[in-house]
Amino acid sequence: MNAPHQPDDWAMYDDGSAPNSEVEGGVSSPVPITGIRGRLTSQAPLAKLVWFKSGGEADWLFEPADAEDLREFLERLDGQLPVMALGLGSNLIIRDGGVPGVVVRLGKAFAKVADLGNHVLECGGGASGILVSSTARDAGIAGLEFLRGIPGTVGGFVRMNGGAYGREVADILIDCDVVMPDGNCIRLPACDLNYSYRHSALPEGAVVISARFQGQAGDPEVIGAEMDRIAQAREDSQPLRSKTGGSTFKNPEGHKAWQLVDAAGCRGLTLGGAQVSEKHTNFLINTGDATSADIEGLGELVRDRVRAHSGVALEWEIKRVGRV
Numbered sequence: 001m002n003a004p005h006q007p008d009d010w011a012m013y014d015d016g017s018a019p020n021s022e023v024e025g026g027v028s029s030p031v032p033i034t035g036i037r038g039r040l041t042s043q044a045p046l047a048k049l050v051w052f053k054s055g056g057e058a059d060w061l062f063e064p065a066d067a068e069d070l071r072e073f074l075e076r077l078d079g080q081l082p083v084m085a086l087g088l089g090s091n092l093i094i095r096d097g098g099v100p101g102v103v104v105r106l107g108k109a110f111a112k113v114a115d116l117g118n119h120v121l122e123c124g125g126g127a128s129g130i131l132v133s134s135t136a137r138d139a140g141i142a143g144l145e146f147l148r149g150i151p152g153t154v155g156g157f158v159r160m161n162g163g164a165y166g167r168e169v170a171d172i173l174i175d176c177d178v179v180m181p182d183g184n185c186i187r188l189p190a191c192d193l194n195y196s197y198r199h200s201a202l203p204e205g206a207v208v209i210s211a212r213f214q215g216q217a218g219d220p221e222v223i224g225a226e227m228d229r230i231a232q233a234r235e236d237s238q239p240l241r242s243k244t245g246g247s248t249f250k251n252p253e254g255h256k257a258w259q260l261v262d263a264a265g266c267r268g269l270t271l272g273g274a275q276v277s278e279k280h281t282n283f284l285i286n287t288g289d290a291t292s293a294d295i296e297g298l299g300e301l302v303r304d305r306v307r308a309h310s311g312v313a314l315e316w317e318i319k320r321v322g323r324v
């Protein structure tokens with residue numbers, strides 16, 4: 001099976017670090033960067049880093065060398081600019097005017113997963129769902145298989161309460177470590193995140209650098225078979241090889257969003273270069289050269305048609321960020 005379509009690989013150096021105090025873009029940094037080891041880029045294009053492959057630039061993109069580097073950088077920034085974490089951009093529309101402030105992207109140093117014993121995994125905030133679920137399988141830890149089908153990072157799962165097949169992050173999260181926009185590091189237990197469907201109370205600008213997930217004892221063969229089943233089900237039902245952003249709208253109480261979209265006659269509907277997927281009507285697709293305005297505008301058009309047809313107000317699941 002081909003690998004699913006994904007953003008370009010991490011732009012980090014092999015050892016997870018960048019040369020001392022590098023600023024790309026030829027302008028002065030928002031904070032003194034002596035001793036900062038990560039990579040700081042001004043006017044950084046984000047389209048290549050997100051699944052939709054559209055949208056503008058980050059005023060600043062910071063790719064920290066490690067957790068201490070991130071803490072130090074944000075402490076120096078001291079909340080003077082807005083901070084936004086970026087995972088694999090699998091649930092994001094980056095608007096065409098770009099993102100103000102600093103976008104933080106976690107690289108290889110944050111992509112590790114370790115078995116802590118007692119069926120607990122410690123996962124870096126940048127680790128992928130596939131890595132977490134396959135590490136769990138190899139360690140005989142059941143209950144994390146659903147992450148196999150969600151193409152994001154642990155940080156994105158924790159913020160979005162990612163879920164599938166009747167399970168969600170709220171069911172497995174013990175706690176997470178976050179760096180706040182002023183550089184403060186705190187450990188948040190799951191109960192502080194007030195989880196609901198695809199929503200958490202994670203503070204604005206907080207960057208999840210690690211999380212501990214609880215599973216239970218399981219047979220690696222059975223776990224592996226379930227992961228294969230999930231991968232196949234995804235392949236059959238979702239446009240995995242398209243430029244997309246996952247489920248566009250939350251399922252309203254008592255409804256399936258895709259059915260409401262379909263019933264409103266929106267299957268295949270287009271606006272500019274954006275299209276409602278023929279394969280799964282709760283997915284929007286960039287058919288080639290869509291702008292983020294096309295994609296977001298199509299989503300709004302679908303919402304209008306669904307409201308007119310069934311009276312239901314669909315709520316966006318995809319996060320839309322930045323300047324129009």
Ligand SMILES: Cc1cc2nc3c(=O)[nH]c(=O)nc-3n(C[C@H](O)[C@H](O)[C@H](O)COP(=O)(O)OP(=O)(O)OC[C@H]3O[C@@H](n4cnc5c(N)ncnc54)[C@H](O)[C@@H]3O)c2cc1C
Binds near residue numbers: 086151240246
């Ligand atoms: C083909 C496809 C299928 C999908 N299927 C599912 C599914 O079954 N279930 C499901 O729940 N989702 C699904 N999604 C959506 C998406 O994968 C999830 O929402 C995922 O949790 C997003 O992770 P990400 O790392 O890519 O986050 P991004 O898309 O990069 O960001 C999403 C949000 O999380 C925040 N964020 C990202 N990293 C961090 C961090 N380290 N710390 C703090 N905040 C952070 C961002 O600021 C943003 O607010 C699917 C997407 C696609 C493209």
